[in-house]
Amino acid sequence: MQEVVSIFIGKAGILLGEAVWELYCLEHGILANGDKPLYQSENDFTFTNFFQQVRPTQFMPRALFFDLEPTYTNKVRNGKHRFLYHSQQFLTGGDDAANNFIADRYISCSEIIDQMIESVRNFTNNCENVEGFIIYHAAGGGTGYCLTALLLERLRNDYPKKLFFEFSIYPTSLISPITTEPFNAVLSTLASSEYSDCCFIVDNEAMFQMCCNNLLIKYPNYTNLNRLIAQTVSSATVSLRLESVLNNNLTELQKNLVPLPRLNFPYATYAPVVPGDKVYNFTVEDLTKFCFRKENQMVKCNPEYGKYVGCCLQYRGHVQPNDINLAIKAMREENSFELVDWCPTAFKVGVNLRAPTFLPNSDLAELQRTACVLSNNTNIGEYFNRLNQKYNILESKNDFVSWFKMQDMEFSEFKEAYDFLNQLISDYEEVDLDIYQVE
Known part of the structure; x- marks a missing residue:
């Protein structure tokens, strides 16, 4: 068995983690106190790469929660699932990041990072063979960027043969008033490129609009956003937690989505995103088409103007292979998606026959069949270009730049991150034009 350790950092990561583990417990029949009454080890073992068995019928998430202040870790520790976790799975400092990564990086982060590394080391010592880590955080948050960047750098050195995945939540002014978040997000993108094998982009603006327009x-x-993201994360990781032919480990998932190391920024699409107050009868072809529509993507960009470098389509529920073949054939005939010329096998399909599970009071319709696409598409460059523009607007306001510099931030660090983002946009454009040079 190869275990996967999940790490949740900062307010955004911790609140998402609370929703994710509540859903995982429901999917695997684990009660709020960690008890699994119907557990039979001889035929029910796959999920233990995400859950640690602490007693014959009791399990604990393979998860750690880190923050610079205890407000949100305490919310989880005192919440509905307080008996699911052990106190050693939580670590906090005494300061708030105030959404500025500089103050964190040189003061608060340096005080807690060694303790975080020790927590990870102690936690992994109870595992047989850790395959990798999945880190959940906000790219625009002070703590979410700072702690994640430092932790990734240290863990990459300490665990050079392990895989590192991220679900990185990018900011939007529609729901957050923090004006400096684009600075953090640009620097976070550079850190993800350097230290992560695969970083799933979660665009809060796209999620916000899905809640408004779809739900x-x-x-x-x-x-609302975290419930929707958790449902998508569940579909993205279902093949790791339940017996599956496609993407049954992190190694295969990374190989299918990231054929080129620099282009390691995929995103997910979940379907159908529809409210629960109506009756639906979607066909497999309907689900498949929904997965390639921009209104169901976790990132706001147009799939019609990009090419797929990697694409994994995962169905959940009772789905017949013949229906899948017909649906994909119809999509191809409509030219609904295009693969890069040099990777004709980039399109993968998998099915998990177990019907999807939904959180209590979920905003989503509780359907018996759903689908999820994990895509590495050149159209992600469209999103990064918008981030670039927001960065430029902020940089033109010298007050912000001066404030950051007062925190001992070197201009060269800004420039390196900014130059990288422009190069990343250029790389995706070159792949789209089939002129990218593989190093």
């Missing part, structure tokens, strides 16, 4: 929620909040 008809008038004023979405972080709870």
Whole structure:
């Protein structure tokens, strides 16, 4: 068995983690106190790469929660699933990051990073063979960027043969008033490129609009967004936690999505995203088409103007192979998606026959069949270009730049991250034009 350790950092990561593990427990029949009454080890073992068995019928998430202050870790520790976790799975400092990564990086982060590394080391010592880590955080947050960047750098040195995945939540002014977040997000993108094998982009603006337009929620909040993200994360990781032919480990998932190391920024699409107050009868062809529509993507960019470098389509529920073949054939005939010329096998399909599970009071319709696409598409460059523009607007306001420099930030660090982002945009454009030079 190869274990996967999940790490949740900062407010965004921790609140998402609370929703993710609640859903995982429901999917695997684990109660809020960690008990699994119907557990039979001889035929029910796959999920233990995400859950640690602490007693014959009791399990604990293979998860750690880190923050610079205890507000949100305490929310999890005192919440509905308080008996699911052990106190050693939580580590906090005494300061808030105030959404500025510089103050974190040189003061608060340096005080806690060694303790974080020790927590990871102690936790992995109880594992047989850790395959890798999945880190959840906000790219625009002070703690979410700072702690993640430092932790990734240290863990990459300490565990050079392990895989590192991220679900990185990128900011939007629609739900957050923090004006400096684009600075953090640009620097976070550079760190993800350097230290992660695969970083799934989660665009809060796209999630916000999905809640408004698809789920008809008038004023979405972080709870609405996190429930939707958790449902997508569950579909993205279902092949790792349940017996599956496609992407049954991190190694295969990374290989299928990231054929070129520099282009390691895929995103997910979940379908159908529809409210639960109506009756639906979607066909497999419907689900498949929904997965290639921009209104169901976790990133706001147009799939019609990009090529797929890697694409994994995962169905959940009772789906017949013949229906899948017909649906994909119809998509190809409509030219609904295009693969890069040099990777004709980039399109993969998998099925998990177990019907999807939904969180209590979920905003989503509780359907018996769903689908999820994990895509590495050149159209992600469109999103990074918008981030680049936001960065330029901020940089033109010298007050912000001066404030960051007062925190001992070197201009060269800004320039390196900015230059990298422009190169990343250029790389995806070259792949789209089939002129990218593989190093």
